[in-house]
């Protein structure tokens with residue numbers, strides 16, 4: 001496919017997304033109907049689509065509308081591309097620009113437009129991020145860096161870097177997180193690399209790794225209460241060098257965890273029934289808006305509503321409250337979200353402390369959305 005034909009394909013996928021289809025589904029449909037497209041074409045179309053979805057609001061301004069065509073025009077203008085070399089009208093390529101399209105479009109004017117947020121989220125981002133809100137929104141509208149966690153159960157950092165290099169994957173140590181490597185050239189080959197197959201590394205955002213690295217020392221039993229796919233369960237097993245219990249209200253989410261644990265050389269017990277404890281440490285990586293990681297799932301940013309936020313904060317409070325019975329005296333309940341919003345973070349921890357005398361907060365960490373990782377929050381709540 002020519003570069004312009006890839007743009008036309010992205011326009012069609014974006015039209016489907018704007019009509020309500022999830023981006024992944026729209027891309028899969030397009031790929032199935034476009035057998036002529038090779039893997040590089042598919043990757044390029046996907047990149048266009050996700051680049052637009054991260055910055056949909058500002059690109060709609062620049063492109064003069066929110067159709068797939070206007071959004072791609074906005075992206076090309078933002079990148080300073082020669083739009084007439086793309087909108088050529090040739091076969092499989094976007095039709096030539098009309099006079100209206102040429103004159104339409106303006107630079108983003110409001111904060112919501114410049115920050116690529118729905119209007120209602122702007123005050124929440126300002127409240128949570130203060131002077132860094134603009135920079136963090138800019139990071140949220142950019143491609144996410146790719147990180148892996150070095151699995152200390154099997155290897156060490158330099159050996160992991162060398163193993164990745166054997167498969168042509170560049171990896172550089174993270175400036176603060178000892179287990180994290182940032183991947184460069186060749187990152188797309190990770191899933192086929194020996195280092196991955198042998199369990200030397202696991203894909204995991206650096207802030208996610210940091211949440212586990214920051215946990216207190218612990219000698220007793222450990223539970224991952226919202227284990228999901230088990231990213232943090234595996235990190236816990238490596239961090240503490242012992243067995244970890246894992247549970248999730250939706251057990252189907254843990255289906256791949258036994259195979260992942262086997263590859264990582266970790267012993268994880270996926271509990272069939274709700275655990276009863278007591279545990280010295282319970283990690284509660286709660287369901288959340290995902291606002292700290294929307295650059296990986298930009299569709300979520302545009303579909304999120306105040307009502308969904310209210311539902312989530314109620315669920316988080318319920319999960320935290322029901323987790324209290326699982327923690328041994330002197331033990332820690334570590335609450336974490338990949339959100340930057342106060343109602344899901346500091347306000348949630350404060351409400352917990354008010355409602356549960358006998359608990360104290362021993363630490364809280366905020367991770368900014370930037371080149372070193374996603375936005376994350378964690379609070380360590382200790383049972384006195």
Ligand SMILES: C[S@@+](CC[C@H](N)C(=O)[O-])C[C@H]1O[C@@H](n2cnc3c(N)ncnc32)[C@H](O)[C@@H]1O
Pocket residue numbers: 225226227228229230231232233247248249250253285286287288319
């Ligand atoms: C943010 S995800 C966990 C991600 C996971 N810790 C990881 O690192 O890959 C939150 C998980 O909480 C689970 N969940 C929702 N309600 C729950 C509840 N009441 N108790 C336990 N888990 C719950 C969801 O099914 C989801 O898998």
